[in-house]
């Protein structure tokens with residue numbers, strides 16, 4: 254049960270809903286002889302769940318890595334948009350060229366991500382892992398926080414308030430003090446989602462958040478992703494293999510095949526696209542995707 258009125262905005266995007274937030278523009282990426290991405294272009298609009306699908310090895314994780322700065326594309330540009338406070342009425346936006354920035358600068362701009370494999374500190378509690386998710390926003394030293402005086406103390410209290418809101422949104426109250434390593438897999442994935450959310454993202458990148466889950470855990474996770482989107486207003490780029498989940502919760506779907514974008518649009522258009530059916534869904538699986 255959710256118990257609190259939320260005081261903090263968990264989304265830091267200043268771009269009005271429906272306007273371009275992220276542009277992937279003619280991005281190409283090679284690893285030696287392997288062409289992972291071939292001039293991929295699409296736009297993620299603010300306030301959307303934008304899914305990227307495609308067969309194994311299609312380039313989905315590589316694309317996410319180009320957005321978060323782990324990989325540098327050889328060609329093309331990735332642009333993130335924001336508005337300054339006085340511009341939110343519709344003025345000129347600010348454009349950040351992510352492909353020329355290191356990962357920590359991209360994180361500071363509000364691009365948060367979760368990984369395919371759980372990347373949490375298993376000995377630390379849920380609360381401690383989530384507090385670590387606040388690190389990019391911490392201005393005072395760990396020493397000042399640890400000694401619990403002055404600005405360090407005030408900072409800790411403010412961060413703790415936000416973390417408690419994330420705990421409430423993702424219904425992690427019962428696990429707050431438990432070491433992450435002792436929790437069921439589905440709950441650990443939820444903590445990972447929480448840690449990315451603690452960054453107050455402008456854009457949340459989720460790399461197969463439901464991988465390895467049973468049907469019930471998947472349904473729960475889909476619900477939490479929808480809550481993050483609908484209640485907290487966070488824009489999401491989602492990589493997911495489960496077609497039913499993707500078609501149910503996405504506002505927009507981009508399809509990759511052998512590093513090439515072969516379809517891009519509303520889920521209904523995409524699942525009816527013959528190139529998608531041929532390349533990805535296959536004749537028999539396409540029945541699954543029908544409404």
Ligand SMILES: Nc1ncnc2c1ncn2[C@@H]1O[C@H](COP(=O)(O)OP(=O)(O)OP(=O)(O)O)[C@@H](O)[C@H]1O
Pocket residue numbers: 284287288289307308309310311312313314315316
């Ligand atoms: N660091 C790397 N070094 C060399 N090749 C890589 C590297 N990362 C990805 N690749 C190659 O790039 C191609 C795309 O891989 P990528 O992991 O992006 O695909 P994917 O769509 O995410 O696949 P999956 O659904 O299996 O996770 C593959 O041929 C892969 O082997």
